Amino acid sequence: xxxxxxxxxxxxxxxxxxxxxxxxxxxxxxxxxxxxxxxxxxxxxxxxxxxxxxxxxxxxxxxxxxxxxxxxxxxxxxxxxxxxxxxxxxxxxxxxxxxxxxxxxxxxxxxxxxxxxxxxxxxxxxxxxxxxxxxxxxxxxxxxxxxxxxxxxxxxxxxxxxxxxxxxxxxxxxxxxxxxxxxxxxxxxxxxxxxxxxxxxxxxxxxxxxxxxxxxxxxxxxxxxxxxxxxxxxxxxxxxxxxxxxxxxxxxxxxxxxxxxxxxxxxxxxxxxxxxxxxxxxxxxxxxxxxxxxxxxxxxxxxxxxxxxxxxxxxxxxxxxxxxxxxxxxxxxxxxxxxxxxxxxxxxxxxxxxxxxxxxxxxxxxxxxxxxxxxxxxxxxxxxxxxxxxxxxxxxxxxxxxxxxxxxxxxxxxxxxxxxxxxxxxxxxxxxxxxxxxxxxxxxxxxxxxxxxxxx
Ligand SMILES: Cc1ncc(COP(=O)(O)O)c(C=O)c1O
Numbered sequence: 354x355x356x357x358x359x360x361x362x363x364x365x366x367x368x369x370x371x372x373x374x375x376x377x378x379x380x381x382x383x384x385x386x387x388x389x390x391x392x393x394x395x396x397x398x399x400x401x402x403x404x405x406x407x408x409x410x411x412x413x414x415x416x417x418x419x420x421x422x423x424x425x426x427x428x429x430x431x432x433x434x435x436x437x438x439x440x441x442x443x444x445x446x447x448x449x450x451x452x453x454x455x456x457x458x459x460x461x462x463x464x465x466x467x468x469x470x471x472x473x474x475x476x477x478x479x480x481x482x483x484x485x486x487x488x489x490x491x492x493x494x495x496x497x498x499x500x501x502x503x504x505x506x507x508x509x510x511x512x513x514x515x516x517x518x519x520x521x522x523x524x525x526x527x528x529x530x531x532x533x534x535x536x537x538x539x540x541x542x543x544x545x546x547x548x549x550x551x552x553x554x555x556x557x558x559x560x561x562x563x564x565x566x567x568x569x570x571x572x573x574x575x576x577x578x579x580x581x582x583x584x585x586x587x588x589x590x591x592x593x594x595x596x597x598x599x600x601x602x603x604x605x606x607x608x609x610x611x612x613x614x615x616x617x618x619x620x621x622x623x624x625x626x627x628x629x630x631x632x633x634x635x636x637x638x639x640x641x642x643x644x645x646x647x648x649x650x651x652x653x654x655x656x657x658x659x660x661x662x663x664x665x666x667x668x669x670x671x672x673x674x675x676x677x678x679x680x681x682x683x684x685x686x687x688x689x690x691x692x693x694x695x696x697x698x699x700x701x702x703x704x705x706x707x708x709x710x711x712x713x714x715x716x717x718x719x720x721x722x723x724x725x726x727x728x729x730x731x732x733x734x735x736x737x738x739x740x741x742x743x744x745x746x747x748x749x750x751x752x753x754x755x756x757x758x759x760x761x762x763x764x765x766x767x768x769x770x771x772x773x774x775x776x777x778x779x780x781x782x783x784x785x786x787x788x789x790x791x792x793x794x795x796x797x798x799x800x801x802x803x804x805x806x807x808x809x
Contacts, residue, residue: 356398356793357768358406364388365403386772387765394421397789408797411772412784415626418653419698420788426656426694433690442684449689456696457664463644468670470663471684475625475651476504478661481678482647486586486619489672494584498535500596500776515776533571536605538563539731547731551602564605581616591637594626597775598740598782606643621647629653630787633709633736635699656695660688708787712737718798726805740782752777756808763804769797
């Protein structure tokens, strides 16, 4: 049975009416990827206020990884709401926060003993991770990467690479943030065509080991522009998310790990988008076999409730004294209950196994699209976190943002909620719920294939 059911033109009359009210009363700042207004969401399906049903290939920007209104999570939230909603961890502590910290600490056994600090959003957790690293090391400099996205608060903006629309007009930003190249082989200077990914061999069999070249460039920036002894932290996404779904190969991350160890630098993985099954393992670092000192989590952590975490080596988290970090709502009781339920759900091995199957289906189908459509410069990703990069010419690799926007529009007009991303805005990313049924995935991908075929 197809899931998509469009009963009105898109957007429908009620969505249009509410959108007018939105334009009048709401800040124009937040994006509008689609013009529909949600009424209900369940599993992989969103129903709008006109009764149209859409397949959700965005998961609220990679948040509802277990699908909308996962019953276990909903029950946990309802039970917590019966007890209390808020006391503030800073005033009267509660078991949910404490137990959640205990369970998150167990996610990094190689870094044990670990401790956790909870906050509300990904950006807020990133800010706090930098605070921990600076206090621990007594140093100031932070190295972030091209394509990096870390959020909208001031430090997070400074760490974010892309100027427009994230940073334009908001300067000045905090100082002592430096940028190194991200291991994007496709767009590394001198690379023609699609070089594919890293072969992950002990001895790199490629004629040019891109991991080594790009790492050398990083090390040179650290040595020449900053001085290693001044670096507090290196922060990297294991798969650059907003920057275009570019996976950082394990060998590159291992070189960073070794460099951080040599120079006493805190290695932070921003797993806000890659976490909670998005790449086929609970955290991406679990399959990359590299342990950061601190990991930043949010999004899928509470499957839709606002919650984020910094988890990592106790000696780093302990460096901040009493009252040094915090916030009224940090680690809210409802959100902690949701996150504990999320972790319970992931204890069932079938959840990650299904996520990996979905990833394989996506990978295979996107490869077929790449053979069929010249406009796809590269299909890539890690597990189910996958994307295609659109170019107007496969030789010059000129980014085709207009084509990506056209596909997103065609998709929602035909019942699929899809998002673009990328430094050049030309990447179509597939953030499907990891619980999506294979038939639903197929139905949505057929719409996307038709959208790509419709491009002039
Ligand atoms: C990797 C990464 N870090 C940080 C953030 C910021 O998270 P939030 O929007 O919850 O502040 C995001 C959001 O997309 C993200 O993808």
